[in-house]
Amino acid sequence: MTRHRLKNTVIMSARFMAVFLLSAEFSYSQSNTSGNLEDSICQDNDHAIFHACALEKASLEPAIQTKDGQPDFSGYWRRRAWIFEDLQVHPATADDFGGTSGIVDPPDGRVPIQLWAEEKRRENTKLFMHHNGACILSGPAGTMYMTSRFQFLQDDNHLIMVGEQLTAHPYRIIPLDGRPHIGNIPMWNGDPRGHWEQNTLVINSPNQNAKYLLDQRGRFITEEARITERMSLVDRNTIHYSATFDDPNIYTQPFTIAFAFRRDTDDNPEIWEEACYENNEDQMRLFRNNGYKIYPGITGAEARQLKTEWEQRQQ
Amino acid sequence: MVDGHPDLRGIWQAVNSAVWNIEDHPAEFGIPAGQGVIDESQLPYLANAIPKRTENYLNRLTEDPEAKCFMAGVPRITYMPYPFQVMQTTDQVTILYEYIHTFRNIYFDSEHPPGPIQWWMGDSRAHWEGDTLVVDVIHFTDKTWFDRSGNYHSEDLHVTERYTLSGPDHILYEATIEDPQIFSTPWTLSMPLYRRKEDNAQILEYECYAYHYEENRQAR
Amino acid sequence: MMLSQGSYGHHSVAVGFNMDTELLLTGTIKNMDFINPHARMFFEVDSGNHRETWTVWFSSANNLFRRGWRADDLPIGTMVTVNGFPARDGSLELYGGETKLPDGRTLFGGNRPGER
Numbered sequence: 001m002t003r004h005r006l007k008n009t010v011i012m013s014a015r016f017m018a019v020f021l022l023s024a025e026f027s028y029s030q031s032n033t034s035g036n037l038e039d040s041i042c043q044d045n046d047h048a049i050f051h052a053c054a055l056e057k058a059s060l061e062p063a064i065q066t067k068d069g070q071p072d073f074s075g076y077w078r079r080r081a082w083i084f085e086d087l088q089v090h091p092a093t094a095d096d097f098g099g100t101s102g103i104v105d106p107p108d109g110r111v112p113i114q115l116w117a118e119e120k121r122r123e124n125t126k127l128f129m130h131h132n133g134a135c136i137l138s139g140p141a142g143t144m145y146m147t148s149r150f151q152f153l154q155d156d157n158h159l160i161m162v163g164e165q166l167t168a169h170p171y172r173i174i175p176l177d178g179r180p181h182i183g184n185i186p187m188w189n190g191d192p193r194g195h196w197e198q199n200t201l202v203i204n205s206p207n208q209n210a211k212y213l214l215d216q217r218g219r220f221i222t223e224e225a226r227i228t229e230r231m232s233l234v235d236r237n238t239i240h241y242s243a244t245f246d247d248p249n250i251y252t253q254p255f256t257i258a259f260a261f262r263r264d265t266d267d268n269p270e271i272w273e274e275a276c277y278e279n280n281e282d283q284m285r286l287f288r289n290n291g292y293k294i295y296p297g298i299t300g301a302e303a304r305q306l307k308t309e310w311e312q313r314q315q
Numbered sequence: 316m317v318d319g320h321p322d323l324r325g326i327w328q329a330v331n332s333a334v335w336n337i338e339d340h341p342a343e344f345g346i347p348a349g350q351g352v353i354d355e356s357q358l359p360y361l362a363n364a365i366p367k368r369t370e371n372y373l374n375r376l377t378e379d380p381e382a383k384c385f386m387a388g389v390p391r392i393t394y395m396p397y398p399f400q401v402m403q404t405t406d407q408v409t410i411l412y413e414y415i416h417t418f419r420n421i422y423f424d425s426e427h428p429p430g431p432i433q434w435w436m437g438d439s440r441a442h443w444e445g446d447t448l449v450v451d452v453i454h455f456t457d458k459t460w461f462d463r464s465g466n467y468h469s470e471d472l473h474v475t476e477r478y479t480l481s482g483p484d485h486i487l488y489e490a491t492i493e494d495p496q497i498f499s500t501p502w503t504l505s506m507p508l509y510r511r512k513e514d515n516a517q518i519l520e521y522e523c524y525a526y527h528y529e530e531n532r533q534a535r
Numbered sequence: 536m537m538l539s540q541g542s543y544g545h546h547s548v549a550v551g552f553n554m555d556t557e558l559l560l561t562g563t564i565k566n567m568d569f570i571n572p573h574a575r576m577f578f579e580v581d582s583g584n585h586r587e588t589w590t591v592w593f594s595s596a597n598n599l600f601r602r603g604w605r606a607d608d609l610p611i612g613t614m615v616t617v618n619g620f621p622a623r624d625g626s627l628e629l630y631g632g633e634t635k636l637p638d639g640r641t642l643f644g645g646n647r648p649g650e651r
Contacts, residue, residue: 134528135524136528153404158402160409162418162420169416169417169418171411171416175517179514182519187519187520268428270420272434273436275434275435277415277524278386278458294528
């Protein structure tokens with residue numbers, strides 16, 4: 001199903017389109033919007049429902065296993081969430097695909113943001129363009145829900161992800177061999193390490209530099225945030241993905257997002273090269289002409305300073 | 316072995332100064348001397364392709380696409396002074412380069428998609444010839460150079476790479492360049508690739524253009 | 536007429552383009568860049584006593600390649616009709632939309648929901 005909305009058309013066309021609203025009865029079995037997707041045992045259009053279903057269906061026997069009995073995530077996948085627009089529930093508009101809240105904890109689906117940080121979030125939306133517009137990387141979890149299509153390749157020691165679609169050709173190399181983290185080298189995508197907890201891959205990524213936004217509504221973290229991701233196979237064609245953000249500088253409690261990846265069974269799901277920065281000057285000009293700068297990130301120290309200043313203003 | 320073939324997985328890096336000039340060159344300030352990595356004594360430019368090479372050389376500090384933080388193309392990405400990681404499965408080899416998070420998917424048992432297509436890193440399709448991985452690369456832009464010295468190509472570039480394990484920690488890398496718009500004959504460059512042996516060897520990030528953005532240059 | 540919704544995906548279209556207005560223009564193709572991250576078409580519109588060169592922004596070249604389009608499908612000189620959202624900064628740019636060719640074929644240049 002697709003939804004379109006006409007607004008104030010300057011020149012009318014002889015043909016008109018029907019307008020559909022995002023419906024809770026959106027079919028999850030076969031979608032004509034995202035390549036070909038096989039049926040899933042859990043519907044994926046409502047992230048909280050999907051998350052609960054995936055947890056309930058969690059099994060000690062992954063549907064596809066490596067020779068060591070671990071889940072095998074190899075293959076082509078599409079992320080089934082548009083939470084890069086807004087982590088919280090948001091409607092379809094001309095600019096947004098829309099969807100239910102990606103936040104499964106806290107259960108009310110609202111980002112548990114501190115009051116001073118909510119003000120900063122609003123400022124961010126006025127001042128800064130989205131980092132992807134400048135071809136900047138999206139961080140450990142952001143990469144997963146901002147990139148539209150992936151291939152995952154897995155061997156005994158690595159889960160490797162290569163992505164395509166408007167996030168500047170990201171990749172992630174996630175060691176699974178228990179090697180220690182590196183030292184103090186901050187990077188956009190951090191320093192990931194994966195380990196197995198029963199049939200779930202748990203990924204920790206310290207050393208992320210927080211120089212990216214969490215969504216198009218200006219949400220953010222600092223470099224002190226701890227990001228923990230979990231992946232498991234719900235069935236042969238569905239991955240349950242979740243990410244917990246723990247940053248006491250910005251949020252009143254950790255919060256968790258969750259959504260599905262569905263296996264892409266298109267005839268040709270190859271991941272191709274999608275250059276970004278090489279042909280991006282004109283797009284940057286549009287952003288700059290409309291007054292937007294690149295989001296510079298924020299450190300824990302800066303956040304604490306801003307919070308103190310905000311608190312003083314409240315007195 | 317992976318699927319009966321030599322196992323190329325690991326972290327590798329070239330050690331030479333080809334990225335500055337693939338032909339013999341003396342040192343300059345900041346640039347080491349180097350012996351050429353090409354098999355010929357000189358690059359076989361067509362006469363009418365030489366002026367552009369000269370112009371490139373004179374303007375190299377600003378016009379080299381690598382100086383602009385653009386993707387480096389093939390084969391230059393192989394000898395950029397940054398490590399890369401090779402992943403290998405039955406269906407493909409994927410190479411993940413530290414330089415501007417570039418990656419190449421190199422598929423077995425498949426055809427190039429029909430063109431015209433222009434990608435910075437081309438489209439790669441591979442097969443094994445004995446113990447050598449042979450990679451056929453086409454569908455290039457004309458916007459990358461082979462080195463900082465302005466050696467260049469057209470969109471008709473056709474690269475044939477060969478990766479051969481010459482010991483547990485070395486790959487012999489060869490790349491044959493065909494571009495009838497620019498060169499009178501094909502030519503080949505070759506070099507060893509060295510396995511990064513540190514226990515903690517890891518691909519880090521080099522985000523070239525992100526450092527250029529003014530906002531990121533401000534001291535924090 | 537199909538609207539391309541939020542076709543920038545990860546950076547909203549509305550930031551650069553006015554999505555409350557839609558323009559429908561007819562002109563002749565001057566050039567077509569099948570590039571990533573956004574393919575672009577340059578076409579010349581006859582505005583009465585003068586000509587204007589407009590730029591139309593599309594989805595990625597890869598999405599167009601996957602739908603079977605190549606540069607040869609949009610040769611220079613072809614007359615096309617394009618709809619899209621105009622740029623906010625007043626430049627002659629559109630976020631497209633559909634491009635209709637004289638033989639009746641239509642290139643949907645935006646992102647389908649699964650491509651965002």
